[in-house]
Amino acid sequence: MNKRTWRPISLGTLAALLLSLITVIVGPLVAASATTFDMTGNTLAFNHTNLTATITRVATSNGVITYTAANSFTAGQLVTITGVTSNPVNRFNLANVIINTASSTTFTVLNAATGTYTSGGTATQLNDYRNVVGTGVANGDQVLYYNVATISAGNTVDAVVTTTTSNTTVSAFDGESAVPGKPGYFQPNLTLSGTNGKAVFHFAFYEHGTYTGSNTGTPVVLNNVTISSVDLDNGGSGYQFTEFGGFQQYTLTNNTMLTPAVVTGTRLERFTTRETANLADVPQDMVQVTYLTLSSIDVAVGLVGSSGAIGYFGISFSALPWGASITDPVVGSPTTIGPRAITGITTSGGTVTYTTSANHGFSVGQSVTVTGCSTSGYNGSSMTITTVASTKKFAVTKAQTGGSCPAGSATVTIPGVVTPAIGVSNVDNPANVAPTTSNTTAILTAGTATVITKNDLGAASFVDGDSNPFYKVKITGLPASGSFQHRIAGTWQNVTSNEEILTSDIDLENLRFTGSDAVHIKFRVHDGLVYSTDEYDLGITITNRSQTITFPEPGTRAVGVTFDSGVSSDSGLDVELVTTQTGVCTIVNGVQIRTGAEGECVVTASQRGNDTYSKATSVERTVHVSGRLAQAVTFADPGRQILDPNPKTIASNATADSNLTVQLVSQTLGVCTVDSLNINLIAAGPCEVWAKQEGNATYASATTIKHNFDV
Known part of the structure; x- marks a missing residue:
C-alpha cells in the first residue's frame, strides 16, 4: 500500500492553530510515526535522587581518565564530576560524560585531559535526572528525568520538565515534603509572593536517550494517563490549588474538600481546597484527572492567601487505589433506656398502653422490648412506640386483649449512628467544547490501495478549544465507488456508515482506499468526549501516475557538518525535507542537512503530488549526531x-x-x-x-x- 503525508496547512489554518495555543495544556499532536505507549496499569515515576561518590584520586593514561572513588556506578551511564582541584586548574571537572568502565572502587571516562590531581571532587551518576537548564526552581529551568516509565523491555520513556512561575517562588523543585516515602511523586514546594500565585510545570515525554537539549528528542504518545494531585490543604495562610486542562474526566471523593471551577477566560479547571489546616495526605484533599492521549502536558499548582504562605504539593502520574468505595459504612454502638418496671396495661382497638412505675423517658418511634408479662401476648421485641400519653404511659400497636402484666419490664434500644460509605464521583470535563477541523483533499493513484492517514481526516487543522486530543472519527458518508476498508484483527473489512475508527488505529495504517474515480468521504472528528458539530469532507481525486521517494540512510554524522541528503523522487518533482528536532539538525538549501549538536534528528521527506502525479509515500530517516564511532x-x-x-x-x-x-x-x-x-x-x-x-x-x-x- 502507498503511505502519504499531508500538504502544508494554509496560513489561515496556521493562524487559527496559533491562537488556540493561548490556553493549550495538552501538547501538540506529534507525527503519526511517533511511538505510542498504553499507560493502563503503568506509572510514571519522577525519581530525583542520583548516585554520588567522593573522589580520592585521579590518574590519566592514553586518553582515559581513571577516578578512584567507592561507587555503585554503571558503565554507559552519564556522570558529572565537580569540585576537583588540579594543576592546571579545572582539568578533571566534566559535565555529562559517559562512564566507560566501572568497578566498586574506580570508574573511567574517555577524555584526553592531563594534569595533576590535588584534592577533592564529587562524581554524580545521572541515573535518575539531569539538570539541563538551572535546577528547576526558576523560570525557564529544565530538568530531564530518565526512565520515568518502562512499558516493556526496551520501551522506556524520558521526561523533560520546564518551570514557569507567577507570584511564587519554587523553594524546592522536587522533594518529599507533601507525601514522604513516595520518591516517584513529583513534589514541588512553593512560597507565595502575592495573594494568588502558581507554578506551571510543563512535562514533555520522549523516547529514552533522544533528548539532549532544546528542540531535540523523539516525542512519544502516552495513552490512558491518570494524574493524581494529592495533599491539597492549608498550611495556615494559604489555600492550595491545582489546575488541569484538556482532560476527559476528573474524580473526587463524595466528601471532598476541593472546590472545582473553570478559571475565568480559560479552558482550565482549578481545584481549590476548603481546608483550614495542614493535614496528612487524605482522600478528600485529592483529585484525579484522566487523559485519553498526550505527548506533553502542563500541570499547575498554586496558592491563594497571604504573601509568604507555603504549600507542599504532590503529583502522582498514576491512578491511586481509590476503588469503588474509599471506606465502608461505620455503625456506632447501640444505646438503651431502661429497663422500666411495668405496673399495668390497658387495651383499646388494637392498641396496648403500658403504665410504668416511674418516668420512662421514651419517645414516639423508638423500638421497645417488653418482657415478664404474665400474659405472654403482651410481651414482644422491637415494637414501635406509637404514642406517649404521659411520662409514665406509652403505647404500641398490638391485638392482645385480656390477661394482665403486673410485673413486666420495658427497654428501649436506640441503634448506633451509621456513618455512610465514602465513594468517588466521576465528572466529565466541564470546560469541554466540541472540536473543529477543515475539509481536506487527496490525490491517489488509480487502482492502488492507499493508506488513509489522520491528516486526510482533518488532523492537520484539528482545533479543540480546551486542548483535548484528536481521538477518533466517525465516517458519516461513504464513497460512491471504490473500496474503503478498515483492517480489524488482521482482516480487511468494508467501512460501514457511521463506523467509529480510533486515530491510534489509523496510525497503524489500518485504513485504506482503492478506486478509479473521484469520490467524497464525509466524517466527523471526536475529542474523547464529543463529536464535532459540523460534518467535513475528504475529496479524493485520481491520477494514473504514482511517484516514489528515494532517501538514503544518513547514518551517524559528526557535529557541525553539512551534507547532501541524496533525496529525490522518480517524478522529478522537488522533495520537501522537514524536521522538528532543530536543536540537533536543520534543513539547508532545501535538500541538505546540517548537524548542530549530539542527539537524534528525524527527517521526513515528502512530495505532495500535482495534477499528474499522486502523493508519494513519505520516508523518514534518523540522523545520529555523535563524536563516537558509527555502527549499523x-x-x-x-x-x-x-x-x-x-x-x-x-x-x-x-x-x-x-x-x-x-x-x-x-x-x-x-x-x-x-x-x-x-x-x-x-x-x-x-x-x-x-x-x-x-x-x-x-x-x-x-x-x-x-x-x-x-x-
Whole structure:
C-alpha cells in the first residue's frame, strides 16, 4: 500500500492553530510515526535522587581518565564530576560524560585531559535526572528525568520538565515534603509572593536517550494517563490549588474538600481546597484527572492567601487505589433506656398502653422490648412506640386483649449512628467544547490501495478549544465507488456508515482506499468526549501516475557538518525535507542537512503530488549526531508470516557491525513478542518489531531498524 503525508496547512489554518495555543495544556499532536505507549496499569515515576561518590584520586593514561572513588556506578551511564582541584586548574571537572568502565572502587571516562590531581571532587551518576537548564526552581529551568516509565523491555520513556512561575517562588523543585516515602511523586514546594500565585510545570515525554537539549528528542504518545494531585490543604495562610486542562474526566471523593471551577477566560479547571489546616495526605484533599492521549502536558499548582504562605504539593502520574468505595459504612454502638418496671396495661382497638412505675423517658418511634408479662401476648421485641400519653404511659400497636402484666419490664434500644460509605464521583470535563477541523483533499493513484492517514481526516487543522486530543472519527458518508476498508484483527473489512475508527488505529495504517474515480468521504472528528458539530469532507481525486521517494540512510554524522541528503523522487518533482528536532539538525538549501549538536534528528521527506502525479509515500530517516564511532544494525524484513504452528517462533538474525548485542523490541505485544533475538508470533494481525543498539562509550547509537509485517 502507498503511505502519504499531508500538504502544508494554509496560513489561515496556521493562524487559527496559533491562537488556540493561548490556553493549550495538552501538547501538540506529534507525527503519526511517533511511538505510542498504553499507560493502563503503568506509572510514571519522577525519581530525583542520583548516585554520588567522593573522589580520592585521579590518574590519566592514553586518553582515559581513571577516578578512584567507592561507587555503585554503571558503565554507559552519564556522570558529572565537580569540585576537583588540579594543576592546571579545572582539568578533571566534566559535565555529562559517559562512564566507560566501572568497578566498586574506580570508574573511567574517555577524555584526553592531563594534569595533576590535588584534592577533592564529587562524581554524580545521572541515573535518575539531569539538570539541563538551572535546577528547576526558576523560570525557564529544565530538568530531564530518565526512565520515568518502562512499558516493556526496551520501551522506556524520558521526561523533560520546564518551570514557569507567577507570584511564587519554587523553594524546592522536587522533594518529599507533601507525601514522604513516595520518591516517584513529583513534589514541588512553593512560597507565595502575592495573594494568588502558581507554578506551571510543563512535562514533555520522549523516547529514552533522544533528548539532549532544546528542540531535540523523539516525542512519544502516552495513552490512558491518570494524574493524581494529592495533599491539597492549608498550611495556615494559604489555600492550595491545582489546575488541569484538556482532560476527559476528573474524580473526587463524595466528601471532598476541593472546590472545582473553570478559571475565568480559560479552558482550565482549578481545584481549590476548603481546608483550614495542614493535614496528612487524605482522600478528600485529592483529585484525579484522566487523559485519553498526550505527548506533553502542563500541570499547575498554586496558592491563594497571604504573601509568604507555603504549600507542599504532590503529583502522582498514576491512578491511586481509590476503588469503588474509599471506606465502608461505620455503625456506632447501640444505646438503651431502661429497663422500666411495668405496673399495668390497658387495651383499646388494637392498641396496648403500658403504665410504668416511674418516668420512662421514651419517645414516639423508638423500638421497645417488653418482657415478664404474665400474659405472654403482651410481651414482644422491637415494637414501635406509637404514642406517649404521659411520662409514665406509652403505647404500641398490638391485638392482645385480656390477661394482665403486673410485673413486666420495658427497654428501649436506640441503634448506633451509621456513618455512610465514602465513594468517588466521576465528572466529565466541564470546560469541554466540541472540536473543529477543515475539509481536506487527496490525490491517489488509480487502482492502488492507499493508506488513509489522520491528516486526510482533518488532523492537520484539528482545533479543540480546551486542548483535548484528536481521538477518533466517525465516517458519516461513504464513497460512491471504490473500496474503503478498515483492517480489524488482521482482516480487511468494508467501512460501514457511521463506523467509529480510533486515530491510534489509523496510525497503524489500518485504513485504506482503492478506486478509479473521484469520490467524497464525509466524517466527523471526536475529542474523547464529543463529536464535532459540523460534518467535513475528504475529496479524493485520481491520477494514473504514482511517484516514489528515494532517501538514503544518513547514518551517524559528526557535529557541525553539512551534507547532501541524496533525496529525490522518480517524478522529478522537488522533495520537501522537514524536521522538528532543530536543536540537533536543520534543513539547508532545501535538500541538505546540517548537524548542530549530539542527539537524534528525524527527517521526513515528502512530495505532495500535482495534477499528474499522486502523493508519494513519505520516508523518514534518523540522523545520529555523535563524536563516537558509527555502527549499523542489520535486520532483514521477516515478510508475511503464516501462523502455523500457533504460537510460532522465527529468528531475527539481527546483528550490529560493532559486534555489540542488538535488542529487539515489539510494538504490538498482542500479535508478537520477542525473546532475545527471536520473534514469537502469537496472534494474527500486523506485527511491528524494532532492532536497536544504543551504543556505549565507544560507539554511538545505531539507526533503529523497524519492520512491520503481517501475521
